[in-house]
Amino acid sequence: MRAAPIPATILWLACLAQAACTHAPRAEVAAEAAQVPAPTPRLAVVVVVDQMRADYLTRYRPYFTGGFQRLLSEGRDFPDAWVDHAYTNSLPGHTTVLTGAYPRRHGIVDNIWREIGPAGVELKSAFSVVDRRDGAPYALDAATLPEWVVAQDPRAKFAAIGSNDAPRVYAGQLRGPVFWYARDGRPYITNDNYAPAVPDWVVAFNDGRVRELAGTDWRSSIPAALAAQLRPDDSAFENGDGQRAFPYLAPADASKRLAWLTGTPAADQATLELAALATERLELGADDIPDVLAISLNSLDEIGHAYGPFSHEQTDAVLKLDVALGRFMARLDELVGAGQWVMALTADHGVNTTPEQRRxxxxxxxxxxxxxxxxxxxxxxxxxxxxxxxxxxxxxxxxxxxxxxxxxxxxxxxxxxxxxxxxxxxxxxxxxxxxxxxxxxxxxxxxxxxxxxxxxxxxxxxxxxxxDWGTAIHGSPYEYDRRVPLVVYGASVAPGTSAQRAATVDVAPTLAGLIGVRPRDAVDGRDLLEADPGP
The missing domain is CATH 3.30.1360 (Gyrase A; domain 2)
Structure with a gap:
């Protein structure tokens, strides 16, 4: 539900403190105040947490102190939120969030698929659809939220940043600041779909902060009371032949550290820090033209595949993400202004509980x-x-x-x-x-x-x-893969818990409604706050 205009009584009390208002009739001031609209937020932020189940928010809430706690306490939580397509893998999920469209409309049906047509059978992926280098045809059939914002006002700015390569889809056909951490360990790269090279400030971040984090050991932050509720840290079915218990020491060989970082919570910490730096350097939210920042966080997916849900590693990653998200939100308050930005957080999919955990x-x-x-x-x-x-x-x-x-x-x-x-x-x-x-x-x-x-x-x-492609996988139409968190936050968003059913396809239309932007094309999702009856 959109927040109502500022109550007249509050404005009247504020007005009494100013000498110029002391002689204004109370009824006249109240009438003018009632007509003051809530300001349009200057920045919309969408955060997609890869492989985050909805029950992580409820299970770990007593231990949150940062961003998740702020979202749940001050934002509008939609606990009945779903991924409404059958193949719940990452790229269909991310694309649905950013386009407000189902796979049947945007065309990304799986991470990879076989395309059967006149040319025979071809192996395709989401990246072959959006890659427009060397004359390749761009074939994503739905516009993304950044494209909506820029189409409405070409002066608007955007950035797409990720711990994985999902931001390559986020930008649609836009050129500009699109940076992702490559799977082979190259931090925050781009390609000539978007820009000829990453800017100097990203290079400096890669050479400085990323290498610093990559040289830092991964140690557990799980409180003893929570650790006692988990299975043993060294569970035999986790992580194949790899290490299965804390602490995880950074590789002694510095050349291996950047790839190692992608399987730790520090990858998401780095992504959120770079997103804050991008907000500052690109002056996102610096004027009255709404901008958009799209963020993909991938540590939970990497860790979840290796160790499974409710492992010590996955639990610690959720807690560390809470802290990093809280710092990022506090930085947005400083850079954009408290109350001047809005955020929607969701996931591309959940994950199956392992058979061993079920036992x-x-x-x-x-x-x-x-x-x-x-x-x-x-x-x-x-x-x-x-x-x-x-x-x-x-x-x-x-x-x-x-x-x-x-x-x-x-x-x-x-x-x-x-x-x-x-x-x-x-x-x-x-x-x-x-x-x-x-x-x-x-x-x-x-x-x-x-x-x-x-x-x-x-x-x-x-x-x-x-x-058995990993300790845990996802991709099915069952509840464990389809139930995800969905929280909307902002000064114009009424806090509380919504009873209405929601879906990831609703995220982009909801954020667009908050910043006064219309979808460029037809969408399948809806503005959740427009339909929400409120508390």
Whole structure:
């Protein structure tokens, strides 16, 4: 709910302190005050935390002291918030947040997919869609929030910064300050889609602050009372053959530290510090033309895949993010002005609870499927399809064979999915919201040389199944992958908890409403604050 104009009585009391107001009639002053609109925020900030489940906010809230505590205490919390598409992986999730559109509209159906068309079967990704270098066609079919803001007023400024490469999607076709921490350990780079090089102040940040953080050990900050609620730090199913318990010492070899940093909470700390520096250097929010700052935080995803939810490592990362976010918000108060900026925080997806954690919690649910078994499934699908020339019949034969594996809920042909009605309340409806003709998601198998997606088949494992690509993975249409946090914060936002259902597709329209910007194109989401009845 938008906050009401400043109450007349408050303005009257303030007015009494000024000599010029002492002779004004009370009724006249009150009438004028009632017509004063709340100022439009000068900066909209969207924060997407990769792989953050909604229950992290409730589970860890007693231990928050920073940004999460501020958001929950002073912002509007939407605890019934969802990712409303079937393939809950990072790039469809990030793109949906920034465009206010479902994958069926913006076209990013998975991190990678098989594109079946006149040219045959091609491997594609979100980055092949947005990459426009060397004459590559730009093919993202929805405009992003930064594009809306700049389209409304070309004088508006934006920046997109991330601990991962999601900001490459955030900018849409805009050129400008887009920086991300590369997976190979190169901190805060860009490419010529956006600029010929990173500016000197980013180079200095990389050479100074990033290297300082990369040389700092990762030690636990978990209070003893919370640590006692967690499974043992050294749990055998975590992190493959790697280290499984604190402390994590920075590599002695300095050449390895920058890559090591990406798997620690310090990567998100660095990203938030760079975002604050960008706000200062680019003068975001410095005038009355609203600007936008889009931030992707990836430490929870890296750590979650390696150690799983409710590990000591994941828990510590959430607590450290709370502190770093609090410092960032305090810096925005200094740079932009308290009450002059707004923020929406959400996630691109959640994550499955590991079968091992389920056992510790007393549940007999959950099964871990090995990569060898996944390959057996793919081989069986190709064997069933062999010799069938008609693509529809070939896909149907493969799908029916896949369904004989006990960990599979359903397998669908593209023809079947194309007939589903979009609806976030049903499994088939979620598939329809993820459906784009000719684009078949590779999730959950990812077997490049035997891609079931290349047969035109969608695969849905049963609930609580964990494909063994990491300690924990996501990507399903089930609640653990789809329930995410969603909090909106700002001076014009009524604090409290909303009972209405929300979705990540609503984030961009909501922020746009707060800064008086209209979406450039049609959107699927809605302005949550316009519809919220308030406290």
């Amino acid at each position: 510790l919690d007393g549940s007999d649910e959950g099964v871990r499927v090995s990569q060898e078994t996944a390959r057996e499934l793919a081989e069986a699908a190709y064997a069933a399809a062999e010799g069938i020339e008609d693509p529809v019949a070939r896909a149907a034969a493969a799908a029916r064979r896949i369904e004989r594996f006990p960990f599979i809920e359903r397998a669908y042909t593209e023809q079947e999915v194309s007939a589903f009605v979009p609806d976030p309340r049903t499994r088939e409806g979620l598939l329809a919201l993820s459906y784009r003709p000719g684009r078949i998601p590779e999730h959950p198998l990812y077997i490049r040389d035997l891609a079931v997606a290349a047969l035109g088949v969608y695969v849905l494992p049963k609930q609580a199944v964990m494909m």
